[in-house]
Amino acid sequence: MSEDTRKRLKGEGGRMKDGKSTFIPNPSSFILPHRVVQGLALALFLGLAVYSWRGLRAPAPASTLLHLDPLAGLAAMLAARRWLVAFIPALVLVIGGLFLGRFWCGWLCPLGALLDWLSPHPLAGRKPDPSSRWRGVKYGLLFLTLFAALWRNLTLLFLDPLTIFLRSVGALLLPALNWLITQAEVGLYRVTLLRGALETIDTALRGALLSYKQPYYGGIALFALVLGGVLAFGLVARRAWCRYLCPLGGLFALISKASWLKRRVTEDCVSCGACARKCPMGTIDDRKGYASDSGECTLCLDCASVCPKDAIRFGPDWRVDRGWAYDPSRRQVLGALGASLAGVALLKLGPRAHHPYPYRLRPPGAKEETLLSACIRCGACLTVCPTHGLQPSLAQSGLEGLGTPILVPRLGHCEYSCTACGQACPTGAIPRLTQPEKLLHPIGKAYVDPKICIPWSGRGDCIVCEEMCPLPEKAIFLREAPFTDNHGETHTFLAPVVLHERCIGCGLCESKCPVNGEAAIRVMVDPMS
Numbered sequence: 001m002s003e004d005t006r007k008r009l010k011g012e013g014g015r016m017k018d019g020k021s022t023f024i025p026n027p028s029s030f031i032l033p034h035r036v037v038q039g040l041a042l043a044l045f046l047g048l049a050v051y052s053w054r055g056l057r058a059p060a061p062a063s064t065l066l067h068l069d070p071l072a073g074l075a076a077m078l079a080a081r082r083w084l085v086a087f088i089p090a091l092v093l094v095i096g097g098l099f100l101g102r103f104w105c106g107w108l109c110p111l112g113a114l115l116d117w118l119s120p121h122p123l124a125g126r127k128p129d130p131s132s133r134w135r136g137v138k139y140g141l142l143f144l145t146l147f148a149a150l151w152r153n154l155t156l157l158f159l160d161p162l163t164i165f166l167r168s169v170g171a172l173l174l175p176a177l178n179w180l181i182t183q184a185e186v187g188l189y190r191v192t193l194l195r196g197a198l199e200t201i202d203t204a205l206r207g208a209l210l211s212y213k214q215p216y217y218g219g220i221a222l223f224a225l226v227l228g229g230v231l232a233f234g235l236v237a238r239r240a241w242c243r244y245l246c247p248l249g250g251l252f253a254l255i256s257k258a259s260w261l262k263r264r265v266t267e268d269c270v271s272c273g274a275c276a277r278k279c280p281m282g283t284i285d286d287r288k289g290y291a292s293d294s295g296e297c298t299l300c301l302d303c304a305s306v307c308p309k310d311a312i313r314f315g316p317d318w319r320v321d322r323g324w325a326y327d328p329s330r331r332q333v334l335g336a337l338g339a340s341l342a343g344v345a346l347l348k349l350g351p352r353a354h355h356p357y358p359y360r361l362r363p364p365g366a367k368e369e370t371l372l373s374a375c376i377r378c379g380a381c382l383t384v385c386p387t388h389g390l391q392p393s394l395a396q397s398g399l400e401g402l403g404t405p406i407l408v409p410r411l412g413h414c415e416y417s418c419t420a421c422g423q424a425c426p427t428g429a430i431p432r433l434t435q436p437e438k439l440l441h442p443i444g445k446a447y448v449d450p451k452i453c454i455p456w457s458g459r460g461d462c463i464v465c466e467e468m469c470p471l472p473e474k475a476i477f478l479r480e481a482p483f484t485d486n487h488g489e490t491h492t493f494l495a496p497v498v499l500h501e502r503c504i505g506c507g508l509c510e511s512k513c514p515v516n517g518e519a520a521i522r523v524m525v526d527p528m529s
Helices: 003-010 027-053 061-066 070-080 089-100 103-108 110-118 132-150 155-159 161-188 192-208 220-235 240-245 247-256 274-278 302-306 330-348 368-374 380-384 420-424 464-468 508-512
Strands: 261-265 312-316 390-392 405-407 445-448 476-484 490-498 521-524
Touching: 027 061, 027 103, 027 110, 027 161, 027 302, 027 380, 061 161, 070 089, 070 132, 070 155, 070 247, 070 368, 089 103, 089 247, 103 110, 103 247, 110 161, 110 220, 110 240, 132 155, 132 240, 132 247, 132 330, 155 161, 161 192, 161 220, 161 247, 161 380, 220 240, 240 247, 274 302, 380 390, 380 420, 445 490, 464 476, 464 508, 508 521
Parallel strands: none
Antiparallel strands: 261 312, 390 405, 445 521, 476 490
16 A cells, blocks of 8 residues: 555544544444345335325325435426425435435435346456446536536436336336236136135235236336346446446435545555455445545445455545546536537427427426426326326427326326326426316317217217216217218218317327227317417
8 A cells, every 4th residue: 555545544534543433333243234224225115106106195105205316306496496395305315425425325225226136247356347437427417417407408317216216116017017917817817716816816906006907108118228228237347327327326426525424444454355346336446555435435334344354444534535537527517518508409409399299298287398397207197197198208299308297098098086196296397286276277178080980970879978078067069960971861970079168188088989099089289278
């Protein structure tokens, strides 16, 4: 170990010889508690996601988790130009980071736990990790996200780890579980002896966990690609996502550089290298006396568990940890500022701005521009929608609106009395409305296509849409429509007519239309809204 390194690590706090000034005197004893806390945190977050998937309970569980996210909160406030009280819980993690460093990443982050347990890393230890300079990419993504938020664009929050986790659970894991259990029940129901038990189990599951209708989300391939990419990135290095790309990790890394609790190596170190090989973040540098960057250390304590001389301690040190090659520079900050401005400008010039998509139906009360500048792409509204009609926008809104919610009535209508999406939204992108207030904010207006409508095209009577309209004073009425066939005979059918001044655009008529394929009555964006 060089003398310069010794001086840098020693400082005024003293290079520990006897364990004094140590906050965690025996770090290796915390390995089991670390695993237990990490597992309990993952179970809790999974439970909250499942709890909200089958409908809204107050307070909205998915929103509760997202209100802990300082990156989402900071970006949302920058875009909204106002303080969002709902994100006050995130201050707890920020203050905790000033004292305990990246404890969130190592102990509580649900995506981090999945990476520790599921992500493959067969090449770890067999080939050198990528250059440490790649760690600076996460800082670039962090600055890009925040600067884009200044220009009222939150698209990059699609890569926030908590939004990735919630979308993956709500749109991938639970629908897949729903399908697998349903298929198993169908197969086992053929066994007569099992039918009674299966009916009992199904009744319990459908009421608490599973949906009666198999949910489908249009962005499932994209969601799977993002989650699969994060996990597969572990082939490069252990916790590669956390090291190189995670923007929330970048925020915590900056905070942790000035944290109170830091890792230290005592003079008992024999330079065996066991700690460097064990470190999941690869931040222990043998060229610097096995020191580690406090902005990268997640306090997992794995290094202490393998140290043969018990030479690793964690103690108080308020000095800012700087001087690493990948630390963010002024050039990187200015580059992110310019890139964000150029990127947002290009998105504004996209086809969405000049060719509005007529079926881009937003949740009740959500205005297009407000939603684009406030939605953090968390998917909370999708998971609480009881009909699964809310879907993530893909091409309908361009890249600027990627992942924002749209209603697809053919997959599921907006229930007349439901206000769950607004209650679940953590940023107010979808306003919280009471049921009477919701009726004052139509989603769109229904339009009948006479070319394919059964009575209007002369193929018979059909009154399904009129019957399904949930309004007390129906927005659809029937009138006699004459139709002359190829033989010159005139027939009269009862055909639907929409009263647009009453229609709230719930889409129940479109959802229940018996015409195969595209419905004969469709809800479109109200041009007057």
